[in-house]
Amino acid sequence: MSAAITAVAFAVLVLARMVALGRALVASGWPEVSPWWSELLSAFMRSGARQLVVRCGRRGGKSSTACIFAVAFALVYSTLGLVPPGDVGWVVFVSVSREEADQRLKTIAKILTAIGVPFAVEGQTILLTGTNIGFRVQACTVSSVSGWTTILIIADEVAKWLNREDGSNPASEVLSALRPTAATQPLARILLLSSPVGMADAHAVAFEGGTGPHQMVAAAASWIANPSISEEDTRRLEPDPRVHAREYGAVPQAGALSAFDVMQIDRAMRTVIPADWTVCERIVLVDPTAGSSDTYAFAVAGWRKQRGGDQALLEIRDVGGVAEADKHGVTSDKMVRDVSALARRHDADAIHSDQFEKFSLASAFANRGATFVPHTWSAANKERCVEHVRGWLRDGMLALPKHDRLRHELLAFEERIAPSGALTFRGRQGGHDDYCMLVMLAALVDIEGGLPGSPSGKRVAGQGLLEWYMASAAALEGGPSPLVVEDPPELVEMTVPPKMVGSSTYMARSGNRYGIEHGRIRAKASDIQDLRFLGFQFHVC
Numbered sequence: 001m002s003a004a005i006t007a008v009a010f011a012v013l014v015l016a017r018m019v020a021l022g023r024a025l026v027a028s029g030w031p032e033v034s035p036w037w038s039e040l041l042s043a044f045m046r047s048g049a050r051q052l053v054v055r056c057g058r059r060g061g062k063s064s065t066a067c068i069f070a071v072a073f074a075l076v077y078s079t080l081g082l083v084p085p086g087d088v089g090w091v092v093f094v095s096v097s098r099e100e101a102d103q104r105l106k107t108i109a110k111i112l113t114a115i116g117v118p119f120a121v122e123g124q125t126i127l128l129t130g131t132n133i134g135f136r137v138q139a140c141t142v143s144s145v146s147g148w149t150t151i152l153i154i155a156d157e158v159a160k161w162l163n164r165e166d167g168s169n170p171a172s173e174v175l176s177a178l179r180p181t182a183a184t185q186p187l188a189r190i191l192l193l194s195s196p197v198g199m200a201d202a203h204a205v206a207f208e209g210g211t212g213p214h215q216m217v218a219a220a221a222s223w224i225a226n227p228s229i230s231e232e233d234t235r236r237l238e239p240d241p242r243v244h245a246r247e248y249g250a251v252p253q254a255g256a257l258s259a260f261d262v263m264q265i266d267r268a269m270r271t272v273i274p275a276d277w278t279v280c281e282r283i284v285l286v287d288p289t290a291g292s293s294d295t296y297a298f299a300v301a302g303w304r305k306q307r308g309g310d311q312a313l314l315e316i317r318d319v320g321g322v323a324e325a326d327k328h329g330v331t332s333d334k335m336v337r338d339v340s341a342l343a344r345r346h347d348a349d350a351i352h353s354d355q356f357e358k359f360s361l362a363s364a365f366a367n368r369g370a371t372f373v374p375h376t377w378s379a380a381n382k383e384r385c386v387e388h389v390r391g392w393l394r395d396g397m398l399a400l401p402k403h404d405r406l407r408h409e410l411l412a413f414e415e416r417i418a419p420s421g422a423l424t425f426r427g428r429q430g431g432h433d434d435y436c437m438l439v440m441l442a443a444l445v446d447i448e449g450g451l452p453g454s455p456s457g458k459r460v461a462g463q464g465l466l467e468w469y470m471a472s473a474a475a476l477e478g479g480p481s482p483l484v485v486e487d488p489p490e491l492v493e494m495t496v497p498p499k500m501v502g503s504s505t506y507m508a509r510s511g512n513r514y515g516i517e518h519g520r521i522r523a524k525a526s527d528i529q530d531l532r533f534l535g536f537q538f539h540v541c
Contacts, residue, residue: 005080010187011045018072021115025068028114036225037065040218044189049216051190053206057222057248059229062193066093066154067107070135073152073189075117078131082151082185085132089151089185090125093137094174096161096507098124101137104156108135140170142177150181151188158203159194162507171202196252204252222248240390242415259386259415259425264393265407271399273313277304280453283445284343285316285438286353288335288361295405295434296335297321300346301442303453304399312455314392315399316442318342319406321434333364340368352445354437375444380505380515382425384522386415388443400439409436492523494536 018041022033044052056062070091083089095101108126112119118129127134133151140161155175163170175192182188194203207217223231234248245251282302289296299319305312322330343351350371353361358374365372392398400406413436416424426433446454496506496519506521507513508531514521523531 005187007048007187008046010076010080011048013076014073015042015045017076018069021068021072021075021111024115025111030114031064031228033065033068034061034226034228036220036227037061041065041069044216047216049211049214050188051192051206051215053192053203053209053215053217055194055196055203055207055217055219055250055252056225057220057234057250058195059234059248060195060220060222060225060250062195062225063104063156064107066156066191066193067104067111069191070152070154071108071111071115071117074128074133074135077151077187078128078133080187082187083132083149087149088127088132088134089149091133091135091152091154092148092150092178092181093135093154093156094140094178095137095156096140098137098139100156101139104154105135105137140174142170142173148181149184150178151185153178153182153188153190155190155192155194157194158192159197159201160507160513162505162513169201175202195247196250197246199252219250221250239394240387253415258411259413260390260393260410262411265400265410267396268393268398268400269402269407271313271396273304273315273399274306277306277313278453279304280451282346282348283451284339284346284348284351285441285445286339286351287321287434287437287441288353288356289434294432295321295323296330297434297438298339298342299438299442300342300348301445301451302346302348303451303455305453305455310455312453313397313399314442314446314451316439317401318346319401319403319435319438321405332360336361336364336368340365340370343370350450352441352450354441373445373450375441375448376517377444378515378517379424380513380517381444381447381522382440383513384447385440385443386425388447389439392443398439403435406435406439409433410439412436492528493520494523494528494531495520496536 018033022038026032040052040054054062070093074091077083077089093101093104095104102124105124105126109119109121112126112128120127120129125134125136136148140155141163155171155178158171158175159169161169161171161174179190182190192203192206196204198204199208206215207219209215209217211217221231222234223229231248235244238244238247242253246253280303282300285299285301287295287297297319298321299316301314301316303312304315322335339351343349350373351365352373352375355374355376358372362372362374389398409432413433414426416426442451445451496516505513505515508523508527512524512527514523521536523536
C-alpha cells in the first residue's frame with residue numbers, strides 16, 4: 001500500500017482490523033473488548049489526536065485492551081511501508097518495572113498465536129515475520145527509552161511509576177525522552193493509561209490538560225470500563241472508602257486528607273467494654289522524645305474478648321505524657337521509672353517503642369526488670385499501620401479513652417500524596433503526632449504478632465504462608481500438625497529476587513507498594529501469586 005495515506009483512512013483501517021481481531025479472539029475463548037473501550041478507541045482514532053490519556057480504575061481492562069489495540073495497530077502499520085528499510089518501527093510498552101512490562105509481551109505473543117500471525121521473539125522484543133514492525137517492552141527509566149523509531153507508545157500505570165533509587169515518579173522525564181522517538185511517524189499514537197493516585201503526577205497533569213486538537217482524555221470507574229465486574233464486587237475487594245474511590249472509582253486523591261474518620265474516632269472514644277470481658281496480656285506503648293518540644297507519650301494496650309463469644313476490642317488506656325520534659329526538669333530516668341511502674345501495675349512484661357534511643361532505653365528498662373522491644377518505622381510499614389487502624393475503627397474494634405490531645409492528633413494526622421505518587425503520613429504541618437503514634441505503634445505491634453490474643457491477621461505458630469499451607473494440608477489429611485491452623489496470615493514475608501537486592505521499594509501489579517528491608521518484603525496475600533511468578537520466594541525462619 002502507498003505510504004501516502006490520510007489519517008482518516010489509517011483510522012478506518014485500524015478500527016476495522018481491531019473489530020476483526022476482537023471477533024477472532026472471542027471465537028478462541030478470549031473475553032470481548034468492553035463497549036466503553038471500543039467506543040473510546042474508535043473516537044480517539046477518528047479524532048486525529050496524537051495522545052490519549054485514560055484514567056481508569058483497577059481491573060478496568062486497561063492492559064488487555066491496550067494489547068489488542070497494539071496488535072491491530074501494528075498489523076495495519078506493517079502494510080503501509082511508512083518505516084524505511086533498515087529501520088524497525090516499534091510498538092513500545094513502558095511499565096513500572098521490566099517484569100510488569102514483560103507481561104504485556106507475553107500477552108502480545110498469545111494474541112498473535114491465537115490468530116495465526118507468524119512472529120519471532122528476540123530477547124525482549126517480538127518482530128512480525130516478514131516485516132520491519134515489532135513490539136518491545138521497557139521499564140520506566142530515561143536511559144531505557146530512546147534510540148529507536150516508535151509507531152505506538154503505550155505507557156501503563158503512569159501515575160504509579162517509581163524510581164527505585166529515590167522514590168520519585170520519573171514519568172515526566174521518561175515521556176519527554178519517549179516522544180521524540182515518534183517524531184518521524186506522523187501516524188504514531190501515544191496512550192497514557194493509569195488508575196489515579198494524586199493530583200500532581202505527570203498522568204494527572206496530562207489528564208487535567210483536557211481534550212483538544214492534539215489530545216483526548218477519558219475516565220471511567222472499573223465497573224464502567226469492565227462490566228464483567230460490579231461496583232459491589234470492588235467494594236468487597238476494598239472496603240476502605242477513600243482507597244476504593246481512588247483505585248476503583250478512578251477518583252484521584254487530594255494532596256492531603258485526614259488519615260482517620262472523625263465519626264469513627266468519636267465512636268471509639270465512646271466505646272464501653274463490658275466488665276466481664278476477658279483481659280488478654282497487656283503491653284505498654286512508648287513514644288519517647290529527646291525532651292525538647294515533643295511529648296514523651298505512653299499508654300497501655302491489650303485485647304479484650306467477649307466471654308463465650310467471638311467479639312474482641314483493642315483497649316488503649318492510661319494514655320499520658322510529659323510535654324517539653326527538659327523544661328520541667330523531668331529526666332529520662334524519671335520517665336523510665338514511671339513507665340516501668342505503669343507496666344508493673346498492669347502486669348505488662350513488654351514495653352514497645354520506636355527505634356529512638358533504643359540502646360540506652362533497652363538498658364534502662366532492663367535495669368528495672370522490663371523487656372524493651374524497639375520497632376523500626378519505614379514508609380511502607382507506616383502505610384500498613386494506617387490501614388490497620390482504619391480497619392479497627394471501621395469495624396468498631398478499637399476502644400480509646402476520652403483524651404482531647406489524642407483526639408486532636410488523630411484528626412490532624414494526614415495522608416499526603418507526594419508528587420512521586422507515594423503516600424506519606426504525618427501530623428498536620430506545625431503540629432505534633434506523639435499521642436497518635438501510640439495508636440500507630442499498637443497497630444505495628446499487632447501486625448508483627450506482639451499483641452497477645454489478637455483476632456486480626458491470625459497466624460500459624462510459625463512464620464508466613466508456607467507454614468500455613470503445610471499446617472492446612474496436615475489438618476485436611478487428618479495427620480498431626482504442630483501448627484495452629486486458623487486463617488491465612490494477613491501479611492506474608494517473602495525474599496526478593498537477586499536482581500532487586502539493594503532496592504528500597506517494590507510496587508506490585510496491584511499497585512501495592514512494599515518497602516524492601518534486608519532483602520525481604522511483607523506482602524499482602526492477594527499479591528502472592530504475581531510475586532511468586534516474578535521470582536519472590538517465601539521466607540522461612
